[in-house]
Amino acid sequence: MDFKPVSLSTSPLDQSWYEASARARLAGLLDADTFQEFIGPEQRMMSPHLPLFDLPRAFDDGMIVGRGLLEERPVLIAAQEGRFMGGAFGEIHGAKLVGLLRAALAVKPAAVLILFDTGGVRLQEANAGETAIAEIMRAITQVRTAGIPVIGLIGGRAGCYGGGGLIAGTCARLVISEGGRLSVSGPEVIETNRGAEEFDSRDRALVWRTMGGKHRRLIGAADAFVDDTIGAFRKAVLAAIPAAPSFDLATLEAEQARLEARLDRFGDARDATEIWGGLGIADPAAVPGLTTEGFDALLARLPEEPHHAR
Amino acid sequence: MEKLSFRHATRTALPGTRASAITGVVASGNLEVLLERNLAPDACRVEIDTAIAGYGAVWAAVVADFVARRQPGGLTITINDGGARPDTVSLRLAQGARLMEMP
Numbered sequence: 001m002d003f004k005p006v007s008l009s010t011s012p013l014d015q016s017w018y019e020a021s022a023r024a025r026l027a028g029l030l031d032a033d034t035f036q037e038f039i040g041p042e043q044r045m046m047s048p049h050l051p052l053f054d055l056p057r058a059f060d061d062g063m064i065v066g067r068g069l070l071e072e073r074p075v076l077i078a079a080q081e082g083r084f085m086g087g088a089f090g091e092i093h094g095a096k097l098v099g100l101l102r103a104a105l106a107v108k109p110a111a112v113l114i115l116f117d118t119g120g121v122r123l124q125e126a127n128a129g130e131t132a133i134a135e136i137m138r139a140i141t142q143v144r145t146a147g148i149p150v151i152g153l154i155g156g157r158a159g160c161y162g163g164g165g166l167i168a169g170t171c172a173r174l175v176i177s178e179g180g181r182l183s184v185s186g187p188e189v190i191e192t193n194r195g196a197e198e199f200d201s202r203d204r205a206l207v208w209r210t211m212g213g214k215h216r217r218l219i220g221a222a223d224a225f226v227d228d229t230i231g232a233f234r235k236a237v238l239a240a241i242p243a244a245p246s247f248d249l250a251t252l253e254a255e256q257a258r259l260e261a262r263l264d265r266f267g268d269a270r271d272a273t274e275i276w277g278g279l280g281i282a283d284p285a286a287v288p289g290l291t292t293e294g295f296d297a298l299l300a301r302l303p304e305e306p307h308h309a310r
Numbered sequence: 311m312e313k314l315s316f317r318h319a320t321r322t323a324l325p326g327t328r329a330s331a332i333t334g335v336v337a338s339g340n341l342e343v344l345l346e347r348n349l350a351p352d353a354c355r356v357e358i359d360t361a362i363a364g365y366g367a368v369w370a371a372v373v374a375d376f377v378a379r380r381q382p383g384g385l386t387i388t389i390n391d392g393g394a395r396p397d398t399v400s401l402r403l404a405q406g407a408r409l410m411e412m413p
Contacts, residue, residue, distance in 0.1 A: 021335060041332045041344050054311050056361045056390050058336040059344055083337040 013231030017155040018179040020230065022064050022079035025115055028230035029153075029237070030068035030077065037066040038103075039096060047090050049125040058084045061092040065100040071238060073110040076100050082117030082158035089163055090122040094132020101139035104148055111149045111241045114171065119186065120162015133163030140170045141247070149173065149244030153233055154180035154222070159211070161186045172244035175236040176213035176222040178292075183211040209272040209288055214295060218276060218287075219262065220307025225299075227292045258307055280304070312363035316356045316373045320383035323351035324410055331409035334402045341391040341399060343406040351384045360391035372396045376403040385410065 012028030020028070026035050039045050041059030050057045062084035067076050078097050080087040097114070104112050121129035140150050152171035154160045159181035160168050168174055168182060176182060185193075187201035200206060209215055216222040224240060226232040245251050266275045276284035280303040290298060299306055324347075334342040349355060356373050376382070380403075387406065394402070 023332075040330075041342075042330045042346060051311070054361075056311065056336050056359060056392050058342060058390055059332065059388075081335055083335045083340070 011231075013229065013234065015230050016228050017177060017230055017233055018157060018228050021083075022062075022081040022115065022117065025230060025233075026064060026066070026068070026077060026079050029113070029115070029234050030070055030075070031072065034069040035066055035077070036068065037064060038100070039065065045092055045096075047092055047125065049090065049128070053124050055085075055124065061090060061096070062087055063093040063096045065096045067107075067109070070110070070113075070234075070241075074107070075111050075113055076104050076107070076109045077113045077115070079115035080117040080156070080158075080164075082119075082156040085122055087116075087118035087156070087158040087164075088120060088122035089118065089129040089132050090125040091128035091132065093122070094129060094136060098132060098135045098139050101136065101143050101150075104143045105146055108146070108148060111151055111237075111244075112143055113151050113153065113237060114167070115153045115156075116160040116164050116168060117154075117156030117158045118160060118162070118164035119158050120164055130163065133166060136167050137170045140167065144170075144172055144247035147246070149241050151175065151237055151240050151244070153237065154182055154213070155226075155228060155233065156180065159183075159186075172247070173224075173240040174216075174222040175224045175226055175233060175240060176216055177226050177228045177233070178208075178213050179228050180213050181207065181211040182213075182216050182221060187211070205288065212288075214287055214290070215272045215275075217295075217299070218279060218281075218306060219266075220258065225292065225295055232292075262307075279306075312358075312360050312366070314356075314358040314360065314366055314369050316358075316370060318354045318356075318374070318377040320352050320354055320377060320381045322381045323383035324381065324385055324407060326411040326413075328410050328412065331406055333405045333409060336390045336392045338392055339394055339398065341389055341394040341402055343402045344388045345382075345406045345410050346386045346388075347384050347410065348386055349384050354382045354385050354387070356387045356389070358389045358391060360389075360393070362391070362393045368396055369399075372399050372403075376400060376407075380404065380407045382407055382410075 046057040062081045065078045149172045152174045155177035165184040190199040191201040217225040224236040273284040330346045
């Protein structure tokens with residue numbers, strides 16, 4: 001892999017998505033100075049549960065929601081702060097996203113953007129968190145039924161795991177970077193339940209080729225693979241909004257057929273590289289080292305068009 | 311968890327007109343600082359919620375140093391701390407004061 005030197009640019013668009021805070025991602029992704037927060041930190045809408053466990057709270061409970069402009073079109077937007085409790089869904093954290101999605105039905109934005117960075121449900125408030133996951137998925141289906149695209153962006157430190165992975169599965173389009181990982185059970189969870197022979201969570205190469213952005217793009221779980229910059233995510237979101245499929249019976253039946261065919265074809269594969277070979281990639285071992293340009297060229301050369309999710 | 315509260319008198323008000331600002335994240339070794347311009351111009355209040363109990367004297371010294379350097383008159387500063395070191399606390403307080411001074 002050829003590493004790019006650290007950018008000396010001060011433009012928000014050139015900054016690393018992975019390294020940026022949730023607030024920096026929001027500010028850089030939207031048109032400059034257009035983000036308006038709902039229920040900002042000064043309102044101190046914090047977790048009612050964490051004090052019971054003697055744990056520190058965050059003023060925004062790790063979820064920042066609001067509105068802004070994307071190339072002058074209004075969008076509603078939510079960002080998870082992956083460094084606060086692993087970006088996990090608690091009661092307030094989840095309720096803020098549910099409220100944003102329900103607001104979308106009233107204000108009809110050009111899109112709803114969800115900047116995932118989460119390990120899943122916060123164990124200290126698990127029941128409320130699980131309920132929130134269900135409410136969010138339901139709200140997304142309602143927003144999409146109303147014709148509003150819901151786009152997920154995945155490139156943060158915590159990846160997109162647990163209930164976050166389920167929510168991502170209901171989005172109309174997903175944009176992912178090399179640093180982003182998308183799955184339901186995380187590496188440590190699988191190892192704890194099934195043993196290191198099944199999945200060695202310390203094998204970082206295994207984690208990335210099983211859950212990382214390139215694999216998710218190749219098997220059609222994500223729709224765009226981008227460089228780790230805020231500018232690359234912005235460009236991909238602008239392309240994803242008009243490409244979002246309508247949410248109707250035909251789309252769902254096509255998605256079901258796609259997933260069944262994928263399982264039939266690759267269900268017995270022992271490693272992601274077997275799947276990549278099956279897709280017609282001559283040198284699967286070289287895929288993790290490809291640059292974004294190299295990877296895009298590989299996608300264009302594949303004998304079959306990579307699937308689009310949903 | 312330990313709650314700490316400090317009040318200081320300042321010679322001047324912190325420049326700028328921004329009503330509030332936030333910096334930092336509650337994570338291990340890190341903290342978030344919420345600054346609000348809602349006190350008399352010669353008063354500063356700092357409220358701290360910290361995960362690590364028993365360091366009141368260190369907090370008092372770091373806050374007094376910040377107040378002496380920046381004269382943050384008019385501000386209520388509220389901190390959620392995930393166990394940050396004193397140098398990180400000083401840095402975040404300085405970042406917060408700078409944000410409040412920006413147009």
